[in-house]
Amino acid sequence: MAGEFEFIEWLRSQQRASAFVPVPAGDDLAVLRWDGRHLLLVGADQVLDGAHFDAAVHTPRQIGRKVMNRNLSDCAAMACLPAAAVATVALPRGLGVNYARELYLGLREAADPFDCPIVGGDTGSWDGKLAFSVTILGRSAGVTPIRRCGAKPGDGVYVTGPLGGSILGRHMTFEPRVMLARELAQAGGITAMIDLSDGLSRDLRHICRESGVGAVIDARAVPVHDDARHVAMEEGVEVADRQQRALDHAMNDGEDYELLFTGKPAATQPGIVRVGSIVEEQGLWLDDNGRRPLQARGWEHAI
């Protein structure tokens, strides 16, 4: 059985140089040079065995990729560029150093395309299940961060791709929309943005609450992913009801990691779909041959 310090030595041998990071991992803290012209953004997201992945099914490489991509997707939601990350991992005892290395290489696979170095963290082993936490630092790099609180009545509501059924596999393999978010924000006209982790019905509610507005979703406009239709079919729903069920999955499943944004975007791109409008009256409605209140049924952890 290998030790923590041998693993740390290996981690250090993996480090890449970065203009931002004069002192990488190896001390108690890494040291970053931060240009005062950039805003510094920071947040953290974790993945837990049995909740966000299944260690009996998914490879450590996939798990590492997912936790990093969740954090990169938060950068996308704010239209910032990933700058650096740190990670802590709680390793079930006896998984071995190769498993730990694969987790790290999964982080790297996701972070490297964005030149986002992993500059530190902590590895602990325990008599518990795998928990993997990443903190991301982002930099504004010339684009004002897009928040959740700017949506205004008359704005359109947009998503960047088809939704629903991510449980069939996309929740592990999605690509964070970092560059797309930057392009949209740079073009202008975006008033609020979030990434779709909890599901359209719930994430749109976050935007509406923060902005003090309401929204109407046009049921026919919501892009339903083939995976949502597959799930509806596998659930044995009658053919006549399948379309409705697939729409339910698109509205509520979550873990799509597409962007949800509002505004009057100055530029658009293939795949971006307007799914509704922001209204003054607070609340959420689904327009589906008549308007009815939309329940938030997306993902929420019970505590």
Added chain:
Amino acid sequence: MAGEFEFIEWLRSQQRASAFVPVPAGDDLAVLRWDGRHLLLVGADQVLDGAHFDAAVHTPRQIGRKVMNRNLSDCAAMACLPAAAVATVALPRGLGVNYARELYLGLREAADPFDCPIVGGDTGSWDGKLAFSVTILGRSAGVTPIRRCGAKPGDGVYVTGPLGGSILGRHMTFEPRVMLARELAQAGGITAMIDLSDGLSRDLRHICRESGVGAVIDARAVPVHDDARHVAMEEGVEVADRQQRALDHAMNDGEDYELLFTGKPAATQPGIVRVGSIVEEQGLWLDDNGRRPLQARGWEHAI
């Protein structure tokens, strides 16, 4: 059973204003204004049930305090000031929202004296044990960070307080030496520093390796904590051997969270003790009526 979003609402109501943080938690990422004159330091440390605390024994307030204090102690080791923190927690299902609040209030108890706001994070519940991870951002604030790699032959080796037996309780209740570290670093003459989390024998090895030097510890000079003597007594060691055993605990137990530093410090303070010297030849020795090689026996997670 309360939901994640109700808890997040409560968290947001707890937030304190900070000149650094124009956009606190509530968006996908917090936004910080970072003065380019400050170096930005970053690192993460976690606590795991059964490894760093015992959820059946310790209160959530204590657990929150400990994970934050471990991170603040990393700031001390680098002589920087805590600036902001983010946290992720994996909560055993059903612990309840009050427990989660107490964890958070523990973080706050430790962080508030340093005006270190908690600006974001993630809460997830799972069928697993409690894992709690904090990432700390530090700022150099006019003091060059002290690294592990600067020790030179002829330097003294110092610790800031008595060591050993922290398992009796101090590992949960220690005070991070942030202000002391700043004062020492500002006065000058410190060449390398680390906080004693893994134990003197192991943490001094980290400094020696990074600096390419060796060290000799004077056994009679090591300040042995009363707790180390109590542990030796409780272990039923013969009276004649108790002193030796207590010294072993002082050298190896870890989780003291005192500072270990090298150099020719320009200022000293009550409680700071010189325990040895840096030498050119790489290796560690204990001078105890004759020099013998010192094994590193401090804490290391097996992977």
